Amino acid sequence: MKATTKRPTSRIKRLHNYVLKLNIYGDESDSTLIDQLLSTRIFLLLLFLLLLLIIVYIILSVQTHSVTIQSPSESTFTQLSQQYPSTLSCPCLHTSIRHDRFLSLNPLYHPICTSRLVNQSFISLLSSANVSEYHSKDYRKMATSHFQILGLLCRTVRQMIDDSLSELLSQHFTTSEVVSNETFNAQMNHLVEQLKTTNIANIKYISDFLWLNMFYNAILSGLKTNFYLKYSNAGTMDYNFYSYFDFSNAKCDCHRSIDCTAQAAITKLVPSNATVNPTTAAQNPVKLFSISGLRVGCLPYSSLLQSTLECFFKQSCIDRIQKYLPALAFVSPLSVHSRFHQKATVKHLLDQLFIESWNQINNFTAYFQSCSPHSCTYSYDQRFNILYVIVKLIGIFGGLKMVLKFSAPLIVKLIRRVQTCRCISEAIDKNEIPVQQSELFLFIPIFIFYFT
Template sequence: MAETIAHDRMNRFKQLRDYIRKINFFNDAETTSVIDQLFATRIVIFLMTIALIIIITWASLTIQTHSVTIPSPSETIFKQLSVRYPNTLSCRCTQTSIHHHQFLSFDPQYHPICTSQFISHLFISALSKINISDYYISDYRIIVSSHFQLLKLLCETVKQMIDDSLFIFDSKYFTTTQVLSIEKFEAQINQLIKQLKSTTMTDMKHTSDYLGLIIFQNGIYSALQTKYRIQYTPNSNTYSQPSNEYNTLITTCSCETNAACVSQAELYYFQGYFLGNSSTADRIKLMYFLGRIFSIPGMMVGCSPYSSLLQSSLQCFYDQSCIQQMQTFIHGFSLLSPLSSSHFQPDATIENLLNELFIDSWNEKRNFSAYFDICSPLSCTYTYDRRFNLLHIIVTIISLFGGVQMTVFFIAPFIVKIIRRCQKCKRQCNRSDNLSTETELETNSNQSKFLFLYGYRFLVEEFVL
């Protein structure tokens, strides 16, 4: 059975081979022999096969760019397309100018000090009842009310400035002709937020620097006598105005030469001034009893309440035990509870808080869906590149095959003629070579015969004579 199948296959193969051998595309050519016609047919088949391979390879490897348009795409479809075709996707907006507040909003979260009881009217009013004449000139209780009034003013100023900045920011337009991808949208929003923060912080710093410059340049004295104190000399009935000095860890600083002098805020036991006679002379002497009671962590006193506040920190007011110690000497602190935690460090200075606008978080809310709905693209167009497109390969073969076929059928007989002529020339050359070889051999044979006869005659004559 197996031998029969193999024999049938061999017969079919031989029939196919014989059929292929008998294929003749030029059987109508009367001027060409059958052998040349078959030879030309083989050339046509060979060249057409090579051409077909080249055409298929070229069409398969060629990159085709396809363009697709999707009408009225949804946000979901847009997101999918922006991921798959980020470089070629194009969706034109129907509304190119959009107010910032339509897709971006802020809810600033301020430092706890700006929402605490420390800047409440009740607390500041309680501090204002302190009689400063009862305390030593460097006692913190003299300027404690001014510090918290300034804190209240700074918080209110910052809030008002941020509200104004946000109002201006919301009224501006965000302009885009094309719908932005989520990544580009986020990048643009980050840039807008960064610009808003930078502008507002710069304005606040300019305001703070301008305020400090006005105080310094105009030589404004505090009524609390933090920079200069008025000193009365009883025996001469005169008044003097010496500058205050503040002791730091390194050196002593005088307000006469440096308006930013500060030292640690402290509470003192102070019995008061009284007049007494000197033991060595009959002159009157001003005397007082003084003792340090408590150092307030983070708080500073200095030449002006404003400059000392900027260099202070709220470290004490995060700690319940520190507030309780303050309650012992300043009754207004009994109204307070500790500050809650924030992203600022407890030992951050008020100047650092002010430079950051007392903001813990801007709490910005970005709404890409609102932006997309307002932009409302009518259509989205994207392009993509593709290889091995079967339809493109078929179309290319159909478009090129006819021209290639005509060319091959035209040149095949000429190729046969050229080959035949080359073969004819080669045969003629071989015949010429063979003829010249035979002539040379005949010449050599005649010469040998002549030499033999001449030699024989010479020998005979020599011996006979």
């Protein structure tokens, strides 16, 4: 045990003696041995402190590293965009790409727009009936006009959207660098949202224009549902009579508003051999039953917008009307798979462009292939890298060693001069020793430094 404890002590002692005797200025003849040893110790101390400070600075400082990858794949780009979203740069070979290369839209319309109800052959069968025989509140009077308008609205919306899609898909997507998948999808979704907003605004403009045109011009309906002719007792005609409809338990007349509506119904006609005037009979029909959702009113257009299509989703409702509208025998109920409620008004459907879904597909793979980036460059910051620290120290050590080796003797000489001047001035002030003996005091700090 004693031999084991003495070994480290003896090694430390030998190392201490080696450091005390170390002299890197032994080849200098113009300085004493003590100055050479003192210069060596100053050199080693400064070298150690400066290297320590440099190491701490390098470790705490942030190093930026730049990496370039040639011909990156989509998976590589996706991985890099997730790891280095702020520094990744992948210049495109083709900076302008048509939207139809990577964007597709296939709108799915409400079942009414693809049903037989808006088919021209079905409408032709409905139009064969003599509507003048029915009262204005009888749905048979407006049925043909309703389905004609529905078909026209569906075709108008479809054509409007097809034109907008053709214009959108023919435009170019311009990017100097590949954008991330998230950014790509966000920009495509923004373009499609703009398309939706524009078309909704356009169809609303058309609808408002029609309403204002019909209202302010007091257009006379060919079905005589808003204004009608009435013979006076003298046999003359008066054009100023207008229809009215029960609306919210109150009478609404078409002279004041074209939005007056009432629930559609099937009415019973007065027999031809009745003694009353046919015109009077037509004005006072007997209601057989009401049709849920459907409205009749001053004009077919305004009453259709306030109607719902809930009756045509049910076979029982269609069968009930079919007795009075035989053309419905060729009609099947509308599909119940719709994002719209069955009681949604036609106006709401029109405001939403009759579209169930846009079926938008953003093909990022096609976009990436069309862009064809030839390289990707990214950078990252690293705070501690042992290899970087070693390389920096190797680069700094040579120059630092040379500067300190040259500076240490100068520091010693400066210390000597300061001590000489101080000792001489103190001796003269105290009159203890003559000036020529003052040089003896120069060796005192050297011995103290050496033995400590």
